[in-house]
Amino acid sequence: MATPAEQFRRQSTAIQRREKVIVFFLRASAWIILLAGATVLGTIAWKGAGTLLQPNFPFINITFLAEAPQTLHVFELDGETVEMSDQDFREFRAKLAEEAAASGESAIVPDSTSYVYAAGGIFPNIVGTLLLVAGSMSIALGLGIATAIYLSEYARQGSTVRFIRLAILNLAGVPSVVFGLFGFGMFVLFFGWNVSLIAGWFTLAFMVLPVVITASEEALRAVPQGFREGALALGATRWQTIRRAVIPHALPGILTSSILGIARVAGETAPIMFTAAFIMRDKLPWEVDRWFDFFFQGVMALPYHIYVVSSKIPQNEYSARVQFGTALVFVLLVAVIASASLFLRHRIRARQRW
């Protein structure tokens, strides 16, 4: 017989060795994911920073955030390479022409190479994306929560509801381009909304609805049954119960899951390219004649802009700058929206905890 001291002595058994190998693989996979994520975001941040930041005050490239995309003109002047946006270039030419006219000489216009969208900024795109996110998430949350409440609180839990749930889950797996085509056929053509904000809203909303419904149902289910029974036992109607004892406590959960939806809505290109996105638009969304025109105008959007500048125009160092700058702004925007929802959720959670 071994003495107790010997029994408990550290020794490596086969089981413990296997344990170590398993932990190694688990840890390795976590690190690989982290590395991949860091590489993607790092590249965007590194390359995008060149566009978004500048060496002198105010250190952030205000022009990039506050102006519309323009064509970039690059030309040689007095032996130096000058980059000028379309607007500046026009003024420059006008000035040259004026000077030439004054001096009676013929204007010497320098030969320029033009790069489309490489100058100016992405302000309308940011605005467009924010509008798309706000509108589509409102529609998706409204419809989604309503559907979830009906399915999980009111509907008879039979095979019909199970089938509906399955269908909704399957919908989440449909490629986004299919939603884009559906939106094009349904809203743009059949409803005659043309390429417009509202068509984009509904298309994006339908795309994230499965996520919102599933997550909302999950959040509703997570509310303890006791709250419902407690309210009902006090003589509350079904709706009073849901309104006062269920939804307030399900809201944090719904918000958490809708963050995923926000990222998706903000990032998807395919659903909006047929339904809502313009490559270039001169007016900003609020510059409309009649208020309802607001809903029926197309908008520019960040992901579509990235798509356009990285695949629809000739590639060169100037377009690369815009690509990464836009990508960085997009990532930051999504991060800001997500943090805002997290903050909101935290505020609600802090008030109500069970």
Add this chain to the structure above:
Amino acid sequence: MKRFFDTELETFRSDLVLMGETAVRQVRQVLEALIESDVNLAQQVVTADDELDQLELKIDEEAIRYMSLRSPVATELRLVIVGMKASHDLERVGDEATNIARRIPRLTAEPPLKPYVDLPKMAAIAVEMLRDALDCFLQVDAEKALAVCQRDKDVDEINRQLYRELSSYMIERPETTSRALELMFISKSIERIADHASNIAEEMIYLAKGEDIRHTEHTRNPSAR
């Protein structure tokens, strides 16, 4: 924390005290009736025994109810058990008093055999024992209860002495046999009352300390029982 059924326990206690008082009263009165040859008083004692019987029933009912519904433990449990036993002892005390009372008319019909000296002395000790035993219940005093048990010996001694004395009477003057026998029974009854008082005292020790000291050296010499 005070519980709503605490009042039931209070009722139980006060019923038990009431029963004790009644038993002591019965013993005192029957003794008075004997000494004063008061047949009426003796009859009163016989009639009043019913009070004790009813109290015993009531205490038992309360005890059973309390045990079955309130699930008492520890001191409460001992109190309820002891209460039941003590009420039984008190009821027996009452019966002994009645036994004595029933003999009084026959005794008073004839002239007294001898002056009552030993019987009152014996009875006084028995009553005192009963009193003390009941005090022990109220004060939860184990020491005093032990003293009660030990006094039982004195009563036994007087009883034996009386027995011898009355036996010699009977041998010397056979015509006194019936009276001597009556007195012997009365003496025996008083001795029984003292025994019951002693039992109650033992029960009070159990109530106070949770120790059962019956049939041990503490209480009495083994011949007494």
Add this chain to the structure above:
Amino acid sequence: MDPTTTESPSPTTPAAASADAGRPAIIEVEDLDFYYGENRALDGVSLAIPSHQVTALIGPSGCGKSTLLRCFNRMNDLIEGAERTRGTVRIRGVDIFGPEVNVMELRKRVGMVFQKTNPFPNSIYENITFGLQLQGVRSKTRLDEAVERSLRAAALWDEVKDRLHESGLSLSGGQQQRLCIARAIAVEPEIILMDEPCSALDPVATARVEELIHKLKQEFTIVIVTHNMQQAARCSDRTAFLYLGKLIEYADTQTIFINPSDSQTEAYVSGRFG
């Protein structure tokens, strides 16, 4: 048992024997059958529950005691496939399964306290006023009054009066259960149903709730489901033993615990069932 001895002569002891005598029945169950889908939960149950008394329903798990309790405020309606197939439940003479019965009104008059303490994760104050606000009571003074009255009735006022606006979940388990009782009291019901109210509580909290139950029967009729035999014995005036959906025995608590007439009841109350 001799009927004269069951009569408690002392006025201070609760007169158990008077539970059926002289007290009108507030809930009358007649020949009630209840099904969950194919499963019969109640089988021809008939009993009359006296007002201003505590009636305990006991029996092994699945015997139908909770089902019976939940019939009294029709909480079973929420369960799919749950159906009363036969019999009636009358409260104050009104058949509560009748077509003209408003279930919400019924539940206001028949309050309920659950096994798992379920205060809403809001403040103590909001918990109490929940039921009144459902009824559209807005007056601050009325709500304040109701809060104090209910908390006092639930013996919780002194413990929480300085923190009415803290979360109900900050209370201990026993306090939470008393808060739930206060919440039920706030809507001024006639009957309070309690479904194993102490099963999650420690002995001290249990004792407090039992004290409360004893106090509340002055004002309310209480029906309590419990697995704790001592609790049924301590708190209740009448006890019903159910087994396999049938009412096996229903009598004074004292009779059930001292001299049950059915051998199954005897086996159950003495812990030798099965």
